[in-house]
Amino acid sequence: MFQEFFEQNSNPIVLIDHTGTITHANQRFISLSGYPKQEMERQLNWKDFVAPDDRSRLEVAEESWQQAIEQEQPRYVYQFINRLGQKKTIVMTITPLPETKHIALAYLDISAKSFEHALRESEIRYRLLVEHSPDGILIHQEGRILFANQQCANFVGLTSPDDLLGQSPLTLIHPESLSYANERLRLLKEQQQPLPPGELMLQSTKGKVTYIEVHSVPITFNGQPAVLTVARDITERKKIEGALRLSEERYLKAFEASPNMGAIVSLGDHRYLDVNNTWQKLSGYTKAEVLGKHIEEIPTFDQEVLQRLYALFAQCPVRNAEITFLAKNGEKHTVYLSADIIHVDDQPCIFAVAQDITELKKYRNEINRLDQLHLLGETAAGIAHEIRNPMTTVRGYLQIYQRKPDSPLSSHHMDLMIKELDRANHIITEFLSIARTHPGDQQRCDLNQLLEAMEPLLVTDAVQFSHQVIFNCQPIPQLLLNQKEIRQLLLNLVHNGFEAMAPGGRLIIATSATRSHVLLQVSDYGSGISPEHLKKLGTPFFTTKDKGTGLGLAICYSIAARHQANIEVQSSSQGTTFSVRFPRIR
CATH class of the missing domain: 3.30.450.20 (PAS domain)
Structure with a gap:
């Protein structure tokens, strides 16, 4: 850039070293001096172009250049003499170049004719410049x-x-x-x-x-x-700025007010640049905790999900990818993730929107389960009568033969056959219980009093399993309950808890109340339920027990549905909690 300025400058300029020798001269100075470039550079001294009458004055001034340069650029007016001996009055300006250890000398011809012409041209250019x-x-x-x-x-x-x-x-x-x-x-x-x-x-x-x-x-x-x-x-x-500001305000309002989670992450280093209110509410983290952090520093995704995220970001745009999101309190949420690349301040970023479908998946699973129960109920209702009639006949004849001393079958064998028939009849009864949709006889009652009445039975069962049962009942309002069904629901959950623990385990039965619900919880300290099995809980005939029918939890879910309640399950390697959430009476 300096070389271009030096060569194309309209004024004559030379560079001199500490001895005053000219090391570089531009074309305007070569024209002014009358010397060819090769005869001048590193051959002549700047004082060779000073008329004899001015030389002694400038030599004295040269000694004070360095001090003067620190204050301002010195200027000297003197007679310049060229190769042909022609003289011109010039103004010489001295400028130091510390980085090159040189000094630049710039010349302005102020001879009367030249100066007047330059001034007139300058005035014309200035006026044209100003006017237009x-x-x-x-x-x-x-x-x-x-x-x-x-x-x-x-x-x-x-x-x-x-x-x-x-x-x-x-x-x-x-x-x-x-x-x-x-x-x-x-x-x-x-x-x-x-x-x-x-x-x-x-x-x-x-x-x-x-x-x-x-x-x-x-x-x-x-x-x-x-x-x-x-x-x-x-x-x-200003119009563009106003439109941009309005657009930004609209975007910000839409971003912050969106019911879906929203986040902006830099594409290069995957750091959070912004998150909206819904993201903060669902995750439990504030903006101050998140902004500027790498997505791996905020534990909202496990390693498997993170690797999937990186793969998804690499193939943007992404539409409705189902992933698992971890909240600060440990809750897992299933979300549909959509993402695309945008630019923020010329920086490529990922704009991600996530729709929480956790409840939707629960509803879908519940609908599927109810559909299965409905189908099972129709089947059970259709065949129960046809199966029970011959079973009743067979059981009656077995009882008759039991009383005959010359019966061809031993009493032991007939007792076993009757017990198996009773067991089959019990399974049919459970079928019909699952299929039943009518709430039955529901009355106002205190769930705590119901638990108190069942305590001796539950404690006895616990002793048989070598366990301990603990009751933690808080004051709760009365509920509309079918007491017989709630007893069955509780017995099923408690027995499942006992069977899930090694001897010496503790099972906790707790009740509590919120503004809208009453909660019944049964917690065991077993080894937990695997995620694959959690998805199938409540499905008829699904069981992990060797002698189970797979109907116990299905009956619990059916009883809960008839009481307009829902069952939630939290399970880990430290144990499992079944929570039955009953609506309060309005």
């Missing part, structure tokens, strides 16, 4: 406009800038910007220093508003203090 400038240029003094170019007149809807002369510059200002404009004028007068750029509103004669950016500096005009102001039209820029 796309920026408004204004000079005002003592509250009156002394000069304005055409663009200033255009700003306020006038034909000629002469119409502005003599007016106060404040007459151009929109009322909303008057106080700010007055403050700028006051600061200019007090400080006599250029002011930082500012924005003002102008009002034309036809009421049109123009936004301008102004640069103001104090100057001397006709020997008196004045102010030079340059104004640039920024109306279009």
